[in-house]
Amino acid sequence: MAGPFAPIPDFLYGTAWKKDPTAALTEQALRCGFRGVDTANQLRHYNEAGVGEGIAAAYRAGVTSRSELFLQTKFTYVQGQDHRLPYDPAASLSVQVAQSLASSLEHLGTDYVDSFLLHGPAMRQGWSYDDAEVWQAMRKERDAGRARLLGVSNVGLHHLQRMMEVQDEAPAFVQNRCFAVAGWDCDVRQFCRERGILYQGFSLLTANLEVLQHPVVTDPAEQFKVTPPQVIFAFSRQIGMLPLTGTTNGEHMRQDLASRELALPAEVVRKIEKIVG
Numbered sequence: 427m428a429g430p431f432a433p434i435p436d437f438l439y440g441t442a443w444k445k446d447p448t449a450a451l452t453e454q455a456l457r458c459g460f461r462g463v464d465t466a467n468q469l470r471h472y473n474e475a476g477v478g479e480g481i482a483a484a485y486r487a488g489v490t491s492r493s494e495l496f497l498q499t500k501f502t503y504v505q506g507q508d509h510r511l512p513y514d515p516a517a518s519l520s521v522q523v524a525q526s527l528a529s530s531l532e533h534l535g536t537d538y539v540d541s542f543l544l545h546g547p548a549m550r551q552g553w554s555y556d557d558a559e560v561w562q563a564m565r566k567e568r569d570a571g572r573a574r575l576l577g578v579s580n581v582g583l584h585h586l587q588r589m590m591e592v593q594d595e596a597p598a599f600v601q602n603r604c605f606a607v608a609g610w611d612c613d614v615r616q617f618c619r620e621r622g623i624l625y626q627g628f629s630l631l632t633a634n635l636e637v638l639q640h641p642v643v644t645d646p647a648e649q650f651k652v653t654p655p656q657v658i659f660a661f662s663r664q665i666g667m668l669p670l671t672g673t674t675n676g677e678h679m680r681q682d683l684a685s686r687e688l689a690l691p692a693e694v695v696r697k698i699e700k701i702v703g
């Protein structure tokens with residue numbers, strides 16, 4: 427890992443569910459100005475090799491370079507995969523983690539990722555021995571220079587609390603689906619805030635469709651001449667989140683990035699945060 431490294435960006439372009447157009451959409455997102463890309467070595471939902479093709483095309487066109495990019499991928503347990511595995515399922519979890527990351531680096535045409543996440547813990551509750559083994563293996567990859575920062579995804583408060591009881595190192599990131607009905611994941615966000623963990627929120631639009639039509643969002647959208655999705659992305663940032671967008675539309679890419687220019691009044695932020703409950 428050579429450096430200098432990209433700063434943690436204020437938006438991540440999500441590459442799930444894009445199949446064949448993954449390469450073209452990733453390149454388009456980079457051309458639009460995204461410098462953070464989220465993927466996973468999980469063919470069931472992500473075409474990680476396609477992400478790498480899109481990035482390579484952007485390099486060739488002089489759009490960006492490796493040191494400007496923040497690349498994030500994930501290790502996914504067998505249970506979260508289909509038959510197309512990026513590792514030997516008979517190998518130990520530690521070996522699976524190493525094989526998965528090695529394959530991600532190949533897909534992405536790089537010798538390090540900026541962030542490596544555990545896609546989801548093994549069980550609905552708690553932090554299992556399997557999770558502990560995987561986390562240890564992820565730390566080993568990080569210490570060897572193949573990942574800069576580590577994180578966990580799809581976690582509840584109970585996972586994080588248990589994790590922190592048995593591990594001596596907090597993750598740098600938590601990446602969760604963020605529901606307004608759950609106070610925008612307020613328990614997990616508070617846990618993260620208190621420990622300096624950066625919370626990454628996904629499905630900010632798709633998990634909260636009714637919120638996009640609510641006057642606490644549509645009124646400021648009208649006032650500031652922006653769209654409701656732009657209000658949600660600006661809001662998410664103002665409460666300390668790093669948002670993801672998975673848009674497949676060039677105009678939406680530009681609008682999503684433009685939400686960085688929007689500063690909502692504190693009162694609007696407070697109302698959106700308390701929209702439910």
Ligand SMILES: NC(=O)c1ccc[n+]([C@@H]2O[C@H](COP(=O)([O-])OP(=O)(O)OC[C@H]3O[C@@H](n4cnc5c(N)ncnc54)[C@H](OP(=O)(O)O)[C@@H]3O)[C@@H](O)[C@H]2O)c1
Nearest residue numbers: 440441442464579628629655670671672673674675678681
């Ligand atoms: N860790 C995990 O388990 C996990 C799970 C799910 C997702 N993720 C990550 O999160 C990323 C994003 O997923 P997501 O669920 O947030 O998004 P998504 O499902 O990819 O969809 C975003 C939706 O919002 C729409 N949209 C985006 N910007 C818009 C705008 N400005 N105006 C109107 N509509 C807009 C998109 O429509 P258009 O395409 O028409 O713009 C699309 O329907 C994924 O690609 C993946 O990288 C991670």
